Amino acid sequence: MFSSNSEIRYTLIVAAAGVGKRMGLSYPKQFLEYKGKPLFINVLETGEKSELITDIVIVTGKELINEVKAACEKFEIKKVKFIAEGGKERQDSIYNALKFCDENSFIAVQDGVRPFFKESYLEDAFNELKSNEDIDGVVIGVPVKDTIKIVDERGIVVSTPVRSTLVAAQTPQVFRGKILIDAYKKAEKEKFLGTDDSSLVEKYGGKIKISAGDYGNIKITTIEDISFLKQEGEIK
Incomplete structure (x- = not known):
């Protein structure tokens, strides 16, 4: 059990293994x-x-790996414990990173292409996990603005879920270390591929709470997202 802040390791995993295909880039989007x-x-x-x-x-x-290491040195990122090798799927990549994490810790998983990441997300998740032993993880998210339709393989609407119950999940997603590591081990054994880190913990009985994110905390995934960056500041 965690007893004080000084005894808790809080590891940040940054997923930076994308290739940028959907953006039409000649280099990785990160x-x-x-x-x-x-x-x-x-x-x-x-x-x-x-x-x-x-x-x-x-x-x-x-x-x-060498290029990432050089960038960390250039911009004086000193907390990097290890640079892990990515896998075929994002889930494989995070599983590789978890091998360098302590089970007796909090682990935050963050997309490397969400540049509007805030310290407050980490603080809110940390405080929630520390004060509420009934939950296993905290996911940053925002209420869905649009009406969502569930469709079949032909594109026919099957149902319309109540919008007030829907949340768009973002990162960071923060978990008790052992819970997250065990979920990844089980998923690997069962060949289960989830949609995000939380989905693995949920599958194996974990209880996840949503913490308020920000609509500006976007993941740079498509060419349209570049225009959003242009509104916020200079890009190259």
């Missing part, structure tokens, strides 16, 4: 520059500044 820095460096700087984060594990493509 290296898209925003305000003169690769997107993932903007994320890492938030973890570096946080008084809660004790160490960082980055996961990226095998061929990019």
